[in-house]
Amino acid sequence: DGGITQSPKYLFRKEGQNVTLSCEQNLNHDAMYWYRQDPGQGLRLIYYSQIVNDFQKGDIAEGYSVSREKKESFPLTVTSAQKNPTAFYLCASSKQGWGGETQYFGPGTRLLVL
Amino acid sequence: DQQVKQNSPSLSVQEGRISILNCDYTNSMFDYFLWYKKYPAEGPTFLISISSIKDKNEDGRFTVFLNKSAKHLSLHIVPSQPGDSAVYFCAASPPGTYKYIFGTGTRLKVLA
Numbered sequence: 159d160g161g162i163t164q165s166p167k168y169l170f171r172k173e174g175q176n177v178t179l180s181c182e183q184n185l186n187h188d189a190m191y192w193y194r195q196d197p198g199q200g201l202r203l204i205y206y207s208q209i210v211n212d213f214q215k216g217d218i219a220e221g222y223s224v225s226r227e228k229k230e231s232f233p234l235t236v237t238s239a240q241k242n243p244t245a246f247y248l249c250a251s252s253k254q255g256w257g258g259e260t261q262y263f264g265p266g267t268r269l270l271v272l
Numbered sequence: 273d274q275q276v277k278q279n280s281p282s283l284s285v286q287e288g289r290i291s292i293l294n295c296d297y298t299n300s301m302f303d304y305f306l307w308y309k310k311y312p313a314e315g316p317t318f319l320i321s322i323s324s325i326k327d328k329n330e331d332g333r334f335t336v337f338l339n340k341s342a343k344h345l346s347l348h349i350v351p352s353q354p355g356d357s358a359v360y361f362c363a364a365s366p367p368g369t370y371k372y373i374f375g376t377g378t379r380l381k382v383l384a
Contacts, residue, residue, distance in 0.1 A: 162315070200361060200374035207369065216371075244296075248315050252301070256367045258304035259324070263315030263373065267357065 160185045162264035164249050169269045171236065171243060173268050179234045179267045181249030187262075189255025190232035193248040194218060195266075201248060208255035209234055236269060276364050278375035284382055287381050289292050291349040300343060302364040304356035306372065307336060307347045310359045319360075320347070352382045 162183045171177045183190065189208050191199040203216030207226040221240025226232055232251075236243045247267045252259040278297045278332045295305075307345040308316035322329040322336045322345065329336050333349045349356055359379045363372040 164315075170382060176329045195310060198281075200376045201363075202374075203371060206370055226339060246313075250315075257369050257371075260306065260318050261273045262318065263308075266313065269311070 161253055162249060162262060164267050167265070167268060169267055170272050171269060173270050174238045176235055176237050177269065179236070179247055179249075179269070181228055181232045181234065181264060183251045183264075184230060185251055185262065186229075188229070189252045189259075191250040191252075191261060192216075192222070192224065192232070192234045193250065195246040195248060202233065206225070206255070213242075217245050220262040234270035243269055245269060274376075276373045277315060278362060278378045279290065280377070280378050282379040282381070284381045285352045286381060287354060288351045289297075291347075291352040291356065291380055292326055293349075293360050293362075293380065295345045295347075295375055297320060297343050297345075299364070299366050300340070303367045304365040305336070305345055306310040306363045306364065306365075307334075308361045309356075310361060310377070313353065316361060338341040352380075354382050354384050356380060357382045
């Protein structure tokens with residue numbers, strides 16, 4: 159049963175703390191993405207990776223970092239430099255990362271600041 | 273600068289009737305469009321797509337229409353069902369890129 163899993167479902171961050179959101183896929187997709195959704199807004203791209211050990215910044219990468227050491231995994235770290243981290247974070251994947259491919263989404267992680 | 277716009281934040285439709293969700297875009301070079309459905313606290317689910325070389329694509333109760341001259345696409349759901357109540361996002365892809373640019377979403381409520 160292929161899909162994308164994200165954990166945890168809810169995550170709380172204290173001031174000055176880095177937190178890492180997990181994203182795993184078993185769809186054998188090459189490309190993976192991280193999006194952020196804020197109330198009343200569309201999804202905005204944070205980072206993107208088309209192959210292992212390579213990734214590019216999206217539209218709102220400041221305050222975030224990623225790694226892509228394995229094809230299946232694309233964790234996102236929200237650093238203390240991200241001043242407004244409260245949002246719903248969505249991970250997605252697609253076969254090769256080319257334009258026109260369907261992106262498939264995980265269930266999301268809601269990050270809240272204490 | 274919102275390149276993909278969904279100007280109706282919400283829409284209510286009676287069960288069994290047609291739901292029409294609209295999306296406007298500004299970049300005539302967009303070559304691929306998708307519609308996603310999203311329930312609260314869940315990830316978006318792919319619904320239907322259309323390439324810029326077509327003007328219509330149909331999948332069961334869902335039909336997407338593309339009017340390139342007007343830079344407008346619409347999603348028709350017929351007949352609407354209570355389970356269709358969700359937020360619907362349209363997304364557009366510039367040519368030669370990996371990116372999708374998402375609209376702000378329209379919340380559809382289907383009344384039983």
